[in-house]
Amino acid sequence: MAKRNLNRRQQWRIQKIQQERLARAKKKQGHLADSLNNLEAIQYHALVISHFGTTLDIEDRESGEIVRCALRQNIEPIVCGDHVVWQHIKNLPSGEQIQGVVTALEKRSNVLARPDFTGQMKPVAANIDQILIVTSPIPELNEGLVDRYLVAAELSGITAVLVLNKVDILSAQQKASLQQRINVYQNIGYSFIFTSARTQHGLDSLYQQLSEKISVFVGQSGVGKSSLINALLPDARIKEGNVSEATNKGIHTTSVSRLYHLENSPVVSSASVIDSPGVREFGLWNIDKNDVIHGFVELQKYAQHCRFRDCKHFNEPDCGVLNAVREDKISQQRFESYHRIINSLN
Numbered sequence: 001m002a003k004r005n006l007n008r009r010q011q012w013r014i015q016k017i018q019q020e021r022l023a024r025a026k027k028k029q030g031h032l033a034d035s036l037n038n039l040e041a042i043q044y045h046a047l048v049i050s051h052f053g054t055t056l057d058i059e060d061r062e063s064g065e066i067v068r069c070a071l072r073q074n075i076e077p078i079v080c081g082d083h084v085v086w087q088h089i090k091n092l093p094s095g096e097q098i099q100g101v102v103t104a105l106e107k108r109s110n111v112l113a114r115p116d117f118t119g120q121m122k123p124v125a126a127n128i129d130q131i132l133i134v135t136s137p138i139p140e141l142n143e144g145l146v147d148r149y150l151v152a153a154e155l156s157g158i159t160a161v162l163v164l165n166k167v168d169i170l171s172a173q174q175k176a177s178l179q180q181r182i183n184v185y186q187n188i189g190y191s192f193i194f195t196s197a198r199t200q201h202g203l204d205s206l207y208q209q210l211s212e213k214i215s216v217f218v219g220q221s222g223v224g225k226s227s228l229i230n231a232l233l234p235d236a237r238i239k240e241g242n243v244s245e246a247t248n249k250g251i252h253t254t255s256v257s258r259l260y261h262l263e264n265s266p267v268v269s270s271a272s273v274i275d276s277p278g279v280r281e282f283g284l285w286n287i288d289k290n291d292v293i294h295g296f297v298e299l300q301k302y303a304q305h306c307r308f309r310d311c312k313h314f315n316e317p318d319c320g321v322l323n324a325v326r327e328d329k330i331s332q333q334r335f336e337s338y339h340r341i342i343n344s345l346n
């Protein structure tokens with residue numbers, strides 16, 4: 001995976017552009033400052049459904065109503081799945097879309113974060129039970145990306161489940177060769193669900209996995225995250241994109257994460273899924289090198305047998321990890337992937 005090296009000047013420019021964008025958005029919402037002095041006293045609780053620009057869609061806990069809100073300044077970034085406190089704006093002019101202001105963020109049980117292209121960690125979703133890492137034959141399964149998602153999941157303490165979508169386009173031969181690569185993950189203990197949003201194959205298993213939980217769908221652009229949610233919940237009518245024939249890559253159709261409830265489905269009594277924008281790569285990553293091993297569960301297990309406490313599992317004698325690789329208890333690919341991530345953290 002290409003590591004994106006941004007020089008200081010490029011980083012400075014990106015930050016400047018972001019600041020300007022933010023300033024423009026704030027100006028546009030100039031009336032918000034007035035609204036803040038004009039709030040009804042009563043405070044309500046809500047679940048965040050989507051957050052775009054300076055606007056949020058929230059679902060009121062009591063009424064279940066979706067309310068479009070502005071965000072009080074100086075609150076930390078809010079994401080899908082967050083629990084928030086909101087207040088109505090008094091004396092709204094008719095036709096005003098923004099009905100309330102989100103005034104506080106409630107404590108999170110967890111947050112899935114990933115680095116943006118400047119290397120800063122950005123929250124993606126909060127209070128989630130599991131991450132579904134969606135992969136496909138086209139765009140091709142990318143183990144480097146899967147491993148980075150697994151590290152993010154393990155470090156956030158969130159269960160990760162893998163999905164191989166678009167099984168309808170696999171020939172028997174392709175299936176066999178992909179299965180070998182999938183075995184690597186099944187052998188470590190991760191579940192893989194095989195689906196086709198097109199033929200509905202595997203949707204029952206997917207339903208079962210989602211039942212009674214809040215899940216976030218992540219993965220490369222074009223693997224079919226939105227298509228799967230549309231297949232599970234036709235009412236969602238989420239826009240689906242193409243996969244470029246020239247590059248076999250997605251075209252980044254979903255630009256904003258959004259939470260959907262599947263409770264009307266015949267099988268699931270209650271389930272919520274968050275559709276998220278696809279990624280192309282996982283950029284730079286400012287996490288501690290010493291933490292990466294916790295994201296590679298099988299390496300961590302064997303690292304307990306290393307002779308040296310500060311073993312780098314590279315060429316040390318009596319290294320539990322190296323021994324396990326030699327004995328085929330750890331896959332060479334996962335071992336290399338671990339070192340690639342370590343080397344990318346400088």
Ligand SMILES: Nc1nc2c(ncn2[C@@H]2O[C@H](COP(=O)(O)OP(=O)(O)OP(=O)(O)O)[C@@H](O)[C@H]2O)c(=O)[nH]1
Pocket residue numbers: 165166167168169195196197198199220221222223224225226227228239240241242243250251252253254255276277278279
């Ligand atoms: N053959 C086949 N095509 C599929 C399947 N699922 C999705 N597709 C196609 O794959 C393309 C991309 O699907 P999307 O659902 O937009 O993918 P996404 O993961 O949401 O992509 P981003 O929003 O860009 O992250 C569309 O042309 C879909 O029709 C499937 O199971 N089989």
Ligand SMILES: [Mg+2]
Pocket residue numbers: 225226227239240253254275276277278
């Ligand atoms: Mg999408």
Ligand SMILES: [Zn+2]
Pocket residue numbers: 303306307311312313314316318319320321322
């Ligand atoms: Zn070691």
